[in-house]
Amino acid sequence: MRTRIPNVSQRPLMAGVFPVESSDALAAALLSDASRRRGARFTGEPIRIAVLDRNQLMRQAMTALLARDPRLHVVGDSCDLEQCISYATHRAAQVVLLSAEPDVATVIKQVTALAAVPLGPHVIVLNGEQQPEEVLDAFRAGAFGYLPWSASVTELIEAIEMVADGMSYVLPTTAKALATGLRTPPKAVALPESSRLDTLSARERTVLERIARGFSGPEVAEQLGITVKTVDTYRHRIHEKLGVHHRSDYVRIALDNGLLLREPHSP
Template identity: 30%
Template sequence: MNAHVRVLIADDQPLVRRGLALMLAPEPGFEVVAEAGDGAEAVRLAHEHRPDVVIMDIRMPVLDGIAATARLTAELPACRVLALSTFDMDEHVIGALRAGAYGFLPKDISPEELVAALRVVREGEAILAPRLLTRLIATHVTAPERPVPPLPSGTDGLTGREREVWRLIAGGLDNTEIADRLAVSPSTVKNHITGLFAKLRVRDRAQAVIAAYETGLVTARQAP
């Protein structure tokens, strides 16, 4: 059975808020507990209603979605954010993930994709639309004039196996696929990932993927 998911919808357009609420209304296990028209109201209502997931628009008045996400991450860490935007702007994706969002999806997703994404985020996993990840790689990896930043602190302490797991995560493989590739058990892979995330100081796979590409561990032309 799917766990009950309490959702707060934050968008400055009433029709969008109502549309998202109507998409979730027939879904068993989902409850829209509040709707907010700007980021500041979203933070206030999140404190009041303690939703499991906030569907956060990026472009909003008073306090934008990225700033609101950063506040929620700091103030209500158990409340997870799924960012939505009409604009597939790379800086918005990176900004939202760095602010603490567990996922970033375009607003033209289907109701089925939204429901699946909310369940993934509710369980503490990251989700990023494949087309957005492709755009990130194309913009931030293949640009020849972009300098490669230094590796994050803690990278020097990575084992060879942790680096290999990191590279495979960046290639899009899940735990089972990584286990098959390395001829180890999925539980062993999970242990490597736990250690890897702690050393990189990242929260989830999305942040690990961004770090891998930004630091030059992998490039867009490498195969995992």
């Protein structure tokens, strides 16, 4: 029977507050895990893996790649979160490779759901971005590993082995970015109640929702039929009214107020 081993993601971090000590400690812990594991030899049964990616071609390519290594066994792949959870509960998947969506909120919800499965899988997030706040958000939600798509096959397999053993994994460059990129902590964000959201106009609320879903300023402008400068104006107003500073703040506010539980708000 598998036992979940606590990792650094389970250290308490206050929402919206990233002290220098916390970021440095997290980076140090991640590097420590990596240094302890490097060079370890494989023993025992193959590690059972599930792949979660909305792109069928990517899932098939990942499955074919991992199948070449006798230390690994892919028990299933899917674009559906519930199916992936089923792989964890019925096929005893130990590790889930989760390809990050453009929508940051969706990634956090997926990681949270998988981490909540009793004795469930340890999640590795695969993403093209390595923004310190997004990496921290993933670990806070319950991820055990975080890899950029630029990682090598050797690094991917090493990450799978470490995470299967209950250790955390990031590349050394990512760990250092966490330590240096968060040295100036943002101000704590008081998550607003619904009454505070009422201070936003309908268009400001729509912009907040779209940004929380991971869309860029130009993408929001195109969707709403307005200019990028106008989107920036709305973002400035949202900042003035709610005190948000980063996209992760938008995500937390939207999640806490149920804005992401429905279809995107129409322009």
